[in-house]
Amino acid sequence: MTLIKSISGIRGTIGGKAGDALTPTDIVKFTTAFGLWVIEQTGKRKIIVGRDARISGEMVRNLVVGTLQGLGIDVIDLGLSTTPTVEIAVPDENAGGGIIITASHNPKQWNALKLLNHDGEFINDADGKKVLEIAESTETDFANVDDLGKVTIDDSYLQKHINKILALPLVNVDAIRKANFKIVIDCVNSSGGIFIPALLKALGVVTVHELYCIPDGQFPHNPEPLPENITEICKEVVRKNADLGIVVDPDVDRLCFVSEDGNPFGEEYTLVAVADYILKNQKGNTVSNLSSTRALRDVTEEAGGEYHASAVGEVNVVNLMKSSNAVIGGEGNGGVIYPELHYGRDALVGIALFLTHLAKFGKPVSHLRASYPSYFISKNKITLTPEMDIDGLLLKVEMKYKDQLHSTIDGLKIEFDKQWVHLRRSNTEPIIRIYSEAGSETAAEGLANKIIVDIKEILSI
Secondary structure, eight states, rough: OOOEETTTEEEEBBSSSSBBBBOOOOOOOOHHHHHHHHHHHOOOOEEEEEEEOOTTHHHHHHHHHHHHTTTEEEEEEEEEOOOHHHHHHHTTTOSSSSEEETTSSSSSEEEEEEEEOTTTBBHHHHHHHHHHHHHHHHOOOOGGGGGGEEHHHOOHHHHHHHHHTTSSTTTHHHHHHHHHHHHEEEOOTTHHHHHHHHHHHHHOOEEEESSSSOSSSSSSSSOOOOOOOOOOHHHHHHHHOOOEEEEOOTTTTOOOEEOOSSSSSOOOHHHHHHHHHHHHHHHOOOETTSSSTHHHHHHHHTTEEEEEEEESHHHHHHHHHHHHHEEEETTTEEEEOOOOOOOOBBBBHHHHHHHHHHHHHOOOOHHHHHOOOOOOEOOOOOOOOOTTOOHHHHHHHHHHHTTTTTEEESSSSEEETTTEEEEEEEESSSEEEEEEEEHHHHHHHHHHHHHHHHHHHHHOO
């Protein structure tokens, strides 16, 4: 069993012993800490709650809502929802924060409490540590019976979210409708099965073939939208003679596409394509994290903007987007952050912007993909002994490549012209993750292997 306490929330497997997994005891403990933090930080006694459709969601929701009521906090419960929808609802309802009950792309045995501040954005490092500190140290006085929080069920935010997307100047419903797209969708039997068909209907898409859109939490395959997990929709796009396929993860903040020929568009290129469309209509800067494809930088610089790379983590991307005044940003895992709507990864707005882009492009999806610089990312890891000084090891690698352009804001990233390698220590196990990118799969793997050899040589000295 696993329980991971991080700055942005609490994630774990369901069942087992308290403190070792995400048990009812742990859910109450950390919900209490977050509720107290919200009151302390904002003075507000209102929190938005929403969940994906995973099997344990109702159980976790009942514990979360009951605990917040016990603290005298009013709850607006969005029910089955998406991460970006809850993010939008928090400031709209003038709430002190939000809790999204989802383990994102993790398998069905996992669940989590994702924690949002009063802006509807993930809490930062300092605030996350404060919540964890409260959880371990505070003796709580719960509310008297006359002061218990009230619960309001609000199912209006599906339509509110869609309406906000339709109102965006760069979303062109007429162009999408005229394109008469035929689309296959895979919503992994979670809340995307409610939200994606509704969005496509609002965008004027008539022909939608649904795969796994029953929100019962019975994930038909690994829910992370990687090429090896989406083989069925790739075949279905060809069988249905569809224009494209759309895949989302259980909480609908990650997005990937399938081309009309059945080949994955590549989740790294979701953000690249959407950014390309935005930059064609609005000059500005972009942001992604250090482990995301260089293609975004190429597209940005070609459009006359500046590209910036942040440390890994959505909150880090958002902070850099704000400071660099970026018009679009996100992560190479299929996460699109469009600040015109809100500062959070949002597959729904990503779909609307991509379909507008495709409609105006006027050619098949595979042609759009071929119009972008082609890079390949290789993902590797090297296991070390638990007592190994990983930071010291990374410093030695940095010194070996001190004459190369490099960054140490998050591990070590070294650039070799248009190739790069990024080394990051794991927060949960004694390993170094090694991501490398080059113009071919062979070159990317060769670069990773070169660094692995360097590490082994350093360790043998």
